[in-house]
Amino acid sequence: MTVSSGENSVERKSSLSGFAPLEAVLFDVDGTLCDSDPLHYFTFREMLQEINFNGGVPITEKFFSEKLSGKHNEDMALVLFPDDIEGGMKFLADKEALFRRLAPERLMAVNGLYKMKKWVEDHGLKRAAVTNAPRENAELIISILGLTDFFESLIIGSECEHPKPHPDPYLKALEALKVSKDHTFVFEDSVSGIKAGVAAGLPVVGLTTGNPEHALMEANPTFLLKDYNDPKLWAALEELESAGKAVV
Numbered sequence: 076m077t078v079s080s081g082e083n084s085v086e087r088k089s090s091l092s093g094f095a096p097l098e099a100v101l102f103d104v105d106g107t108l109c110d111s112d113p114l115h116y117f118t119f120r121e122m123l124q125e126i127n128f129n130g131g132v133p134i135t136e137k138f139f140s141e142k143l144s145g146k147h148n149e150d151m152a153l154v155l156f157p158d159d160i161e162g163g164m165k166f167l168a169d170k171e172a173l174f175r176r177l178a179p180e181r182l183m184a185v186n187g188l189y190k191m192k193k194w195v196e197d198h199g200l201k202r203a204a205v206t207n208a209p210r211e212n213a214e215l216i217i218s219i220l221g222l223t224d225f226f227e228s229l230i231i232g233s234e235c236e237h238p239k240p241h242p243d244p245y246l247k248a249l250e251a252l253k254v255s256k257d258h259t260f261v262f263e264d265s266v267s268g269i270k271a272g273v274a275a276g277l278p279v280v281g282l283t284t285g286n287p288e289h290a291l292m293e294a295n296p297t298f299l300l301k302d303y304n305d306p307k308l309w310a311a312l313e314e315l316e317s318a319g320k321a322v323v
Contacts (some may be wrong), residue, residue: 088262089307091260091300092314094278098258099201101248101277104213105145106264107180108204108220111174112144112285119143122166128155140286145265147207147238175215184220185284187303192225194312203248207232207239207267228252240267242275250277260297269294280308 091097105111116139124133142154148167149160156163195202204226206213213231217223228251232238235247249256263273264282273295274280281296288299300308 089311090314091280091297091311092258093316094260095257096258096262097198097200097315098254099203099249099252100195101203101205101245101259101261101272102226103205103261103263103265103268104206104216105208107185107214107262107282108188109184110284111178111216112139112175113180114174115139115144115258118170118177122170122173123155124170126166132158140290144286145207145239145267147232148209149233150238167246171209171212175212178212178215179219182216184221185282185302187254187305188220191303191308192222196225200224201254202250203228203230203252205230207244207245239265239271240274242271245272245275245277246302255285263296264291266290269296287305 104107105115115132116136117213119139120133123129128134143151143279146163148171152163152167156166166270188226188269202225204213204222206317208216208228208231210229210231210233213229217226217229228248230244230251232244235241235243236242245261249259252259256276260280261268262282263269263272263279264284265286269279269281269291277296279294281291281294281299282303283291283299283301291299294305298307298311
């Protein structure tokens with residue numbers, strides 16, 4: 076099915092009622108819990124320039140969004156250092172260490188996240204974080220945001236047989252929570268992540284925190300949001316409740 080990126084096409088699909096009764100909500104981490112892409116972009120740009128990558132010309136936000144955002148570190152090493160994967164992985168480890176040093180002062184929750192957190196808690200839903208980020212990064216971000224006790228499970232792409240965009244991380248989350256894909260939905264912000272959720276048979280709500288709407292729509296999310304305060308989200312959740320289908 077071809078989906079246009081126009082506003083009407085997004086609005087027509089803004090429903091989650093077909094997945095009731097809801098059992099669980101799964102969250103990506105980077106860009107979904109907090110808008111971390113600007114910090115990832117900054118650390119990549121600075122460190123790549125230091126090693127004279129691309130002749131010392133700084134990478135653009137477009138390059139970051141299309142080639143790096145949401146991808147697993149091994150895939151990023153292939154993009155940046157196709158002839159030296161081992162060296163690329165060392166570079167990425169150093170880059171992630173810089174990210175972690177800067178994160179505590181620079182990361183903030185996506186608007187409305189705590190409102191969504193309360194809704195999930197009030198409805199007794201199970202929840203997991205599912206990410207391609209290294210475990211150290213994911214645990215740090217979740218801690219900074221005060222969500223350590225919120226998530227029942229943390230699934231790391233590199234600890235699965237295949238990371239996103241493969242469905243494995245989301246399938247592992249369903250198994251860990253002992254819930255059905257027919258009664259669970261996902262929040263994601265990247266093309267890679269949306270593809271993973273869709274491949275796992277899950278409805279995916281996309282957030283446009285760091286990637287262009289047209290690119291995300293090509294991955295076939297159920298609908299897109301600006302953030303967790305977006306009226307489309309709350310209309311969809313109210314629809315679940317008004318039908319008496321949400322688990323309370």
